[in-house]
Amino acid sequence: MTKNKDVINPWVPILLLLFVWQVCSWAGFLNSQFLPSPLALMSEIVDSFANQHLLGDIFASLKRVLIGFTIAAATGVSLGIFAGTNQVARSFISPLAEIFRPIPPIAWIPIAILWFGLGDKPAFFLVFLGAFFPIFTNSMLGALSLEETHRRAAYSLGADKKHFLADILLPASLPHIFAGMKIGLGVSWMAVITAELVGSQSGLGYMIQFNRFLLNTPKVVVGMVVIGAIGFLLNRLMARVEAALVPWKDFKGANHI
Amino acid sequence: MKLEFENVTKNFNGRNGDRPMVVLDGISFGVRESEFFCIVGPSGCGKSTIINLAAGFFRPDQGRVAVNGKEISSPSASRTVVFQEYALFPWKTVFGNIEFGLKCSGIPEEERRQIVYDLAKKVDLEKFLNHYPAELSGGMKQRVAIARSLAVKPEIILMDEPFASLDQQTRDVMQEELLGFMKEFSQTIIFVTHNIEEAIFLGDRVLVLGKRPAHAKALVEVPFSKPRLPQLRNEPVFLALRRDIGGLLRKEAS
Numbered sequence: 001m002t003k004n005k006d007v008i009n010p011w012v013p014i015l016l017l018l019f020v021w022q023v024c025s026w027a028g029f030l031n032s033q034f035l036p037s038p039l040a041l042m043s044e045i046v047d048s049f050a051n052q053h054l055l056g057d058i059f060a061s062l063k064r065v066l067i068g069f070t071i072a073a074a075t076g077v078s079l080g081i082f083a084g085t086n087q088v089a090r091s092f093i094s095p096l097a098e099i100f101r102p103i104p105p106i107a108w109i110p111i112a113i114l115w116f117g118l119g120d121k122p123a124f125f126l127v128f129l130g131a132f133f134p135i136f137t138n139s140m141l142g143a144l145s146l147e148e149t150h151r152r153a154a155y156s157l158g159a160d161k162k163h164f165l166a167d168i169l170l171p172a173s174l175p176h177i178f179a180g181m182k183i184g185l186g187v188s189w190m191a192v193i194t195a196e197l198v199g200s201q202s203g204l205g206y207m208i209q210f211n212r213f214l215l216n217t218p219k220v221v222v223g224m225v226v227i228g229a230i231g232f233l234l235n236r237l238m239a240r241v242e243a244a245l246v247p248w249k250d251f252k253g254a255n256h257i
Numbered sequence: 258m259k260l261e262f263e264n265v266t267k268n269f270n271g272r273n274g275d276r277p278m279v280v281l282d283g284i285s286f287g288v289r290e291s292e293f294f295c296i297v298g299p300s301g302c303g304k305s306t307i308i309n310l311a312a313g314f315f316r317p318d319q320g321r322v323a324v325n326g327k328e329i330s331s332p333s334a335s336r337t338v339v340f341q342e343y344a345l346f347p348w349k350t351v352f353g354n355i356e357f358g359l360k361c362s363g364i365p366e367e368e369r370r371q372i373v374y375d376l377a378k379k380v381d382l383e384k385f386l387n388h389y390p391a392e393l394s395g396g397m398k399q400r401v402a403i404a405r406s407l408a409v410k411p412e413i414i415l416m417d418e419p420f421a422s423l424d425q426q427t428r429d430v431m432q433e434e435l436l437g438f439m440k441e442f443s444q445t446i447i448f449v450t451h452n453i454e455e456a457i458f459l460g461d462r463v464l465v466l467g468k469r470p471a472h473a474k475a476l477v478e479v480p481f482s483k484p485r486l487p488q489l490r491n492e493p494v495f496l497a498l499r500r501d502i503g504g505l506l507r508k509e510a511s
């Protein structure tokens with residue numbers, strides 16, 4: 001019933017890309033100095049896990065995303081719902097959000113390092129900045145999408161503020177909130193890599209930068225592949241969480257009942 | 258009187274600076290305890306506005322709307338509403354929808370479950386308690402909405418064209434079912450419709466409204482006792498009454 005249900009298993013295009021890439025490498029179309037073949041990368045990845053503590057870098061990046069994203073989700077959802085229900089708050093916060101949103105995380109790096117020094121903190125900050133705006137904006141839209149008849153039905157059934165928030169406003173906003181969190185998590189993942197390229201001694205961004213200075217191109221590509229794979233998995237994970245928490249979303253026109 | 262409208266006036270601000278639109282212009286009527294009170298009128302005449310005022314969703318500009326002599330100031334679970342567009346919560350199952358009002362009034366979980374099961378059985382939905390509204394037909398959705406509005410044991414149920422989006426057959430069945438399970442409850446009902454036959458078949462009395470601004474054209478005592486059987490719809494007295502009210506409304510339209 002879902003419109004965006006996959007008609008092809010997502011592994012099919014991925015494996016096909018790897019296959020074509022491998023064939024092109026075998027055929028000599030690709031210079032292994034510039035782009036190693038998938039099979040060569042496989043052994044590079046194994047080597048990175050064994051000898052370059054790749055796992056440690058992965059966890060360093062994931063930890064930064066987890067913390068920055070959690071803070072962004074908590075503040076973005078609360079402020080977004082608040083702005084969606086309160087006209088004054090909305091007119092106050094919206095222009096500010098619109099001024100800050102277009103500034104990409106990378107432009108914040110000098111300031112972030114100046115304020116927070118090196119290490120985890122500037123990364124938390126950049127991740128937070130990247131995730132906050134899509135989550136805030138979509139949560140606000142979610143709260144605004146609550147239908148007047150649902151509000152009226154709730155109050156005429158005796159809802160007080162607490163029940164209205166927990167049983168009506170939040171669930172009604174959840175599909176939008178998840179749309180925001182999916183975008184936000186994607187931006188978070190990009191932001192953490194950006195932060196680590198410059199101001200960090202660990203993480204996948206640092207690993208790429210480190211190997212770039214060693215002119216170790218295969219390891220740079222390993223970093224990229226791992227970033228892509230984890231981003232892909234994070235997105236899938238979010239979709240799973242959404243399916244568990246928004247089970248009514250799969251029905252056609254479910255928002256107009 | 259259970260519920261009273263006294264000289265109620267309601268205006269809506271016109272779009273782009275038009276003069277305010279008068280929707281209700283000093284309307285008065287009273288609904289008796291445990292009465293099935295129907296209001297029939299052409300669409301756009303202000304029927305939903307009457308329901309919204311009685312529910313407490315907004316206040317009249319002039320006049321008084323009172324329950325048991327006390328002026329209404331806000332919505333309350335003692336006056337529940339069944340909407341034309343169902344207004345079921347899509348994120349709650351049938352069980353969750355019926356349960357919501359009970360949860361709000363602080364009834365313990367075990368007791369809530371019992372009440373929901375009993376009601377679901379009455380409206381023939383006990384097999385669908387775990388379904389989401391989007392999985393149900395229009396008639397089933399409206400039965401959930403009726404069960405939901407009954408669960409909190411309101412004094413008054415306000416029904417705003419609840420069957421208007423259903424097909425003819427389903428509508429007839431729903432009307433008969435509604436009379437059936439309302440027997441067991443002693444709620445006062447205000448039922449708004451633009452369908453004359455529906456108003457006569459269900460109502461103890463029918464208030465006939467003219468075009469906007471809504472004004473009472475007639476208040477008709479329906480001369481049939483309850484329970485009412487489906488074949489009543491074809492009885493000469495029923496058809497004559499239907500024709501009379503139709504005449505009142507048609508005169509208005511021309």
Ligand SMILES: Nc1ncnc2c1ncn2[C@@H]1O[C@H](COP(=O)(O)OP(=O)(O)O)[C@@H](O)[C@H]1O
Nearest residue numbers: 269270280299300301302303304305306307469
């Ligand atoms: N919130 C509102 N703002 C402005 N106009 C409204 C509003 N609600 C209803 N109206 C207008 O008031 C008139 C009566 O509406 P309503 O009570 O919904 O009629 P009915 O239910 O009999 O079809 C209509 O012309 C409608 O457009």
Ligand SMILES: [Mg+2]
Nearest residue numbers: 304305417418
């Ligand atoms: Mg209406």
